[in-house]
Amino acid sequence: MEWISNSRILIVGLGLIGGSYAKALKRLGYHITAIEKRQSAIDYALENHIINDGYTTVDPEIVGSADAVIFGLYPKVFKDWIAQYQDYLKPGAMLTDVTGVKSCIVYDIQKMLRDDVEFIASHPMAGREVYGVENANDRIFRDANFIIVPTDKNTPEGIRWVGGLARIIGFSRISVLSPEEHDEMIGYLSQLTHCIAVSLMTCSDNEHLVEYTGDSFRDLTRIANINDLMWSELFMLNRDSLLKYMDIFLGEFAALRDMIRDGRVEELREKMRLSTKRRAYFNK
Amino acid sequence: MEWISNSRILIVGLGLIGGSYAKALKRLGYHITAIEKRQSAIDYALENHIINDGYTTVDPEIVGSADAVIFGLYPKVFKDWIAQYQDYLKPGAMLTDVTGVKSCIVYDIQKMLRDDVEFIASHPMAGREVYGVENANDRIFRDANFIIVPTDKNTPEGIRWVGGLARIIGFSRISVLSPEEHDEMIGYLSQLTHCIAVSLMTCSDNEHLVEYTGDSFRDLTRIANINDLMWSELFMLNRDSLLKYMDIFLGEFAALRDMIRDGRVEELREKMRLSTKRRAYFNK
Structure with a gap:
């Protein structure tokens, strides 16, 4: 040892x-x-x-x-x-x-x-x-x-x-x-992720959703169970990196919405293939 | 049996x-x-x-x-x-x-x-x-x-x-x-969730993120590994419900971003407490 x-x-x-x-x-x-x-x-x-x-x-x-x-x-x-x-x-x-x-x-x-x-x-x-x-x-x-x-x-x-x-x-x-690299990375991988989970969870006040859901929604909202004191402090202390990634995500998500709204199916599929390719780096 | x-x-x-x-x-x-x-x-x-x-x-x-x-x-x-x-x-x-x-x-x-x-x-x-x-x-x-x-x-x-x-x-x-209730529910719980995962995954092309990530990012992007043919068809066939929830989510997320940008910590914590309360319905 x-x-x-x-x-x-x-x-x-x-x-x-x-x-x-x-x-x-x-x-x-x-x-x-x-x-x-x-x-x-x-x-x-x-x-x-x-x-x-x-x-x-x-x-x-x-x-x-x-x-x-x-x-x-x-x-x-x-x-x-x-x-x-x-x-x-x-x-x-x-x-x-x-x-x-x-x-x-x-x-x-x-x-x-x-x-x-x-x-x-x-x-x-x-x-x-x-x-x-x-x-x-x-x-x-x-x-x-x-x-x-x-x-x-x-x-x-x-x-x-x-x-x-x-x-x-x-x-x-x-x-x-470095501290700067760490904070940039954490703004994306951890803090943005928590912001998304919280926002997804607060979209609906329907108490019966648990009767209908599959695993994907459960997985995406697991961290919506969040310690508000700790995470609000972490967010405020890393505000610039977090806001940067929140805006990048907003752009990606809005672009996806527009593709769906306009019926641009080929672009939509291209985006899904890109996400599949990038996710493959994370397969353990 | x-x-x-x-x-x-x-x-x-x-x-x-x-x-x-x-x-x-x-x-x-x-x-x-x-x-x-x-x-x-x-x-x-x-x-x-x-x-x-x-x-x-x-x-x-x-x-x-x-x-x-x-x-x-x-x-x-x-x-x-x-x-x-x-x-x-x-x-x-x-x-x-x-x-x-x-x-x-x-x-x-x-x-x-x-x-x-x-x-x-x-x-x-x-x-x-x-x-x-x-x-x-x-x-x-x-x-x-x-x-x-x-x-x-x-x-x-x-x-x-x-x-x-x-x-x-x-x-x-x-x-x-009913078919209508089903599609509304699925627009939120399943389709919106997949749109979020795809958008989160496409925010960065850094291939080294796996070296730094924790479980939350992995959980939120698991379904970013997505069958583009099937899901693009499902999205297009349920476009109205999906777009409705995409816009609700965009509103929630943008509101959270503004709270962070403006330093409105009490509102931020209130939002986190709401998400924690709602997530509790899903604890199995």
Whole structure:
């Protein structure tokens, strides 16, 4: 087994992803401490042996004993946490996160951060439409993508460390993108996708649709079950990339509508063949 | 086990759904004959014991020996078949179909059909993004919806017969809609959904996206792998309902875009809460 040198890991924010990291890492033998404001989440994680110990407040000794810290917080809360508590961090500690947007936080955090610790941003593409440590499941990382998002401030050691973390947890593919590339890509693949699911779901208030539907509508609206607090924050923090892709999609969709309206069947079929061809890249 | 009285069943058109019906019904002990123009499909079905016998041409004796006929044809081909071959049908035969649009075919077929046979339309909501009898799988009917689409010309016996067919095959929920209700519903749940998937897929020609994506984009574009011949025909035959829902969706999506552009976070969150509430109806 590959190994990362830091043996005491602190997870700050024990949601779905933080909790799933905890589960995976504890299974591998690491000592896992959690800081999470929700006592019931700590209780659940202790009862289910997902963590070794957990706290609802930020104690200097607890933070100071961690070799590595994984932040599973909302973007703004994450920045505030660093501003307020970074003095507690152990010299040499490695930090990473699971945040869905990068440009708006990575530079700010690296700028304010002490010189003797390193924050290397990363994004595990393993989200689910369920939330909380109560749904934690370390199988979500299998077959999932992991994106390392370094800047000029990161060291080769930092990049290797977070790549090692991803490998031991079981991610199947690890890529490196700049914060800007990451946010552009996420605007399309994740945020636009959620906007579409929400809009599709709100088209009708018919409560009986479940009696008639097939799997395609169910699949397209699975993520219409959405955490409004988290996603609205992510959308606003990546507004430019998201709006760019929303407008591209609007153009594609309106063009398709016009083809149908005008009975331009050959163009319609050409578009379908293009989508079929592009979808083929995604067949696993 | 419930039973339908017709023991010799003819399936015309051995695609994914026709083939899956054949598989399910043969397993239940019915004698299954197929007519399908593609010899390789007949060969596959015979080799895999999906049918008892199969033919690539329409023989009067073969058609005349069937107590029930299930049509797995594209809409226009289906109408042509009835016009050309209905004289071969056995008196008293029961007919149904699997067609994805109804108003444009059901009335025409019932109008031209002989008085001594009955066509009761139905729609098994069990399609997949794969095609052909080679993908036939009778498990696709489990947990699936089945819609009976009767008109004034249908008898209570006809409606009971097709409901019985759906039950023995294993559909989990059977509903009744008029042709107009069916087409309106399908314009939203199925056709709009496919238009969205195609448009989302054609937004970018980046071949590397698979390295970064999570499950949500994969789920929303699964059906972007689309049979362009079949779906363009279905779209054109249900153009009014589809265009109606495309415009409703465009309105919802554009409203969401404007909320994001203007930073109207409370409205955005309200919309997400609405979509979450409505999606809850679909949790199985």
